[in-house]
Amino acid sequence: MEIETWWLLVLPLFFALGWVAARIDIRHLLSESRSLPSSYFRGLNFLLNEQPDKAIEAFTEAVKVDPQTIELHFALGSLFRRRGEVERAIRMHQNLVARSDLGKDQKTLALYELAQDYLKAGLLDRAEELFLKLEHTQHAEAVLKFLLEIYEQEKDWQKAIVITGKLESVTGHSHQKDIANFYCEMANNEIMHSRAEAARPHIDRALTHHRLCVRANMLLGDLELTQGKLDAAVTAWKRIETQNPEYLSLVSDRLFRVFKQQDKTAEGITLLRGYLAKYPSLDLLNTVFDGLLESQGAESAYALARDELRRSPTLLGLDKLLEAQLLDAPAERRPDLELTKTLVHQHTRSLAMYKCDHCGFRARQFYWHCPACASWETYSPRRTEEKGLPA
């Protein structure tokens, strides 16, 4: 009996306490939400309904009504930038930077956002200046990546190398392959301007940073060629086999031209046929095909295309075989062969592409630096249709 009485007395008290607590919470919530302008909630509603234009309008109004809403300024600024309204983003973030009531972290964040606005607007000098100030903040890793993006755009490879080194220490990940490519860019630039001797140290450094840097040996071969050292050029290009033989297809034409220039066509064909047997690829096939056609005639070229098609049945191989058949086809068979060849060729045109392994971007030309995702050395030297087929 005693226990029941106790319960009867205490239970209403619990209910009363719960009711008071709930009222306090609700009052607190109501007072907080009343302090935000109604346009803020309209903005949120538009955002949830995926109407960013109207959301921006509503948020802009909310900011005007209550300029104290710092977080909203940040949100609006980055929303402007993402939508490409860079000038408005810059104004928004400049206002934030100029405010005196910002804490240290908020000030840093405002500068970081402003730097990104400048980068998006293409104002690289201003972006670089701000990012350099933010190098030792909590945004260090992202800042270094943005700086690298700027130096890559400006083709300032020396600065790109320094920043990549810093990025390695911050992230603990190796970027030696990228650094090797920056040295290759510098070497390439020197070769283009006929400053062969200035190119050589860059090539050496590329290989020091990344022993398997195929591009360095390709450039070394090009460099030796410009100086008339044909044997040295061949040696440099042949070294690619020990680094990554798939890339031999990228130098097959140059190799053949140098052998031909030295009146060693047969030797060149033997070397390239050996590569083709071990590392089949369309580019190697094309070079050997043209070499055979030129030195031994249509029959040899046709036999090569037929054997390769048997070994690796691809449409690109069929295209080559039809080309070989057309070379000495009798007049009455030519129209049919030409029609088939045109049809196959129209189809293979879209197949013979290089593809970035990182972002999937396809291009007719081989790139060391992907124009779509800006990654280094992510293109396979084999054209897309060849990939995944039995070697």
Ligand SMILES: [Zn+2]
């Ligand atoms: Zn890519």
